[in-house]
Amino acid sequence: MLQDRQDTQVRMRPSWYLLGPAFVAAIAYVDPGNVAANISAGAQFGFLLVWVIVLANAMACLVQYLSAKLGLVTGMSLPEAVGNRMRRPTRLAYWVQAELVAMATDLAEVMGGAIALYLLFDLPLLTGGVITGIVSLLLLVVKDRRGQRVFERVITGLLLVIAIGFLTSLFVAPPPVGEAAKGLVPMFAGTESVLLAAAMLGATVMPHAVYLHSGLARDRHGHPDAGPMRRMLLRVTRWDVGMAMLVAGAVNLSMVLVAATNLQGLEGTDSIEGAHAAVANTLGPTVALLFAIGLLASGLASSSVGAYAGAMIMQGLLRRSIPLVLRRLITLIPALLILAIGLDPSRALVLSQVVLSFGIPFALIPLIRLTSDRPLMGDDTNHRLTTTFGWVVAGLITLLNVVLIYLTVAG
Helix, strand or coil: CHHHHHHHHHHHHCCCHHHHHHHHHHHHHHHHHHHHHHHCCHHHHHHHHHHHHHHHHHHHHHHHHHHHHHHHHHCCCCCHHHHHCCCCHHHHHHHHHHHHHHHHHHHHHHHHHHEEEEEECCCCCHHHHHHHHHHHHHHHHHHHHCHHHHHHHHHHHHHHHHHHHHHHHEEEEEEHHHHHCCCCCCCCHHHHHHHHHHHHHHHHCCHHHHHHHHHHHHHHHHCCCCCCCHHHHHHHHHHHHHHHHHHHHHHHHHHHHHHHCCCCCCCCCHHHHHHHHHHCCCCEEHHHHHHHHHHHHHHHHHHHHHHHCCCCCHHHHHHCCHHHHHHHHHHHHHHHHHHHHCCCCCHHHHHHHHHHHHHHHHHHHHHHHHHCCCHHHHHHHHHHHHHHHHHHHHHHHCCCCCCCHHHHHHC
């Protein structure tokens, strides 16, 4: 009876009302690590790595849809589904790598927020990091007390701020179309370009977003039985993922294009602060202000989403949860330590994205295997072509990381 009433309520709602989970997951695709990696790529190599953004965003669409489908069909988050198939020692080892990836994620997000507060208000980086951590915790409190839909609206609003902040500069100084189009041809130019490509990939196909989206879709839509209701929700989910990834992809691409058009060859653009100063000099203070506001929104939103994902990973793999405040403090420590000892925050941001890229196979391989498992997924098992594309994605990412290790060691 309860299921029938919920199904009737869902049928009465317009499809747009069901959108939202993918926009929360998409925040992970426009976090401060993206800013550092994408601007560094454009400033150093021009339009050379445009293809990485386009390819990574296409990969992200497939991956995020599979994650959401897993949550809807099985009623489990990806960490739960993985944990149920592992013995305790393996599950603990898997959790350790996932937790390290979550900490690298938090490092990028908190440091990005700290840099933005420094640019906007000249606050010390350590103070900005603490403020970013506190605000991200408040956003999680909103989620716990007001529910997921209110949290989705807040995060989607911040996503809009991020888009305005970074897309504005693209319209102020449009890139040369011909030169940008040449960047669609896959190629590298030495070890540093491979390092940046791995960073861009790690910043775009985010492991914690893959883990999180399955739980977001389940918590928002429940676990509908096979039939018309599930098919409708899966169709809405495809639109949700497509629109969210379109926004995230446009923001990421704009960063590379703007840096390649306006910052290439300028000194100091290997840091976010230097890039901000260069934007102010070339495009004006208003565009630079919007850049900093977009970066701040990115840091605040992504740090809360990252902490949310970390809690879901812990609950799924360890089968226990800890208070949000304690978890927030634990994952804040590495970022605050780096800010306190004065390491280059922009370089740390790029390297954190490389760490994230090494965590991607541990999320993708189980996701593809689980969504291809007919006893688990039933009629919603992946089509063979989908599974093939999934393995190609996982293989390309793994290959890029192997090449990165070889070139780094050999160099």
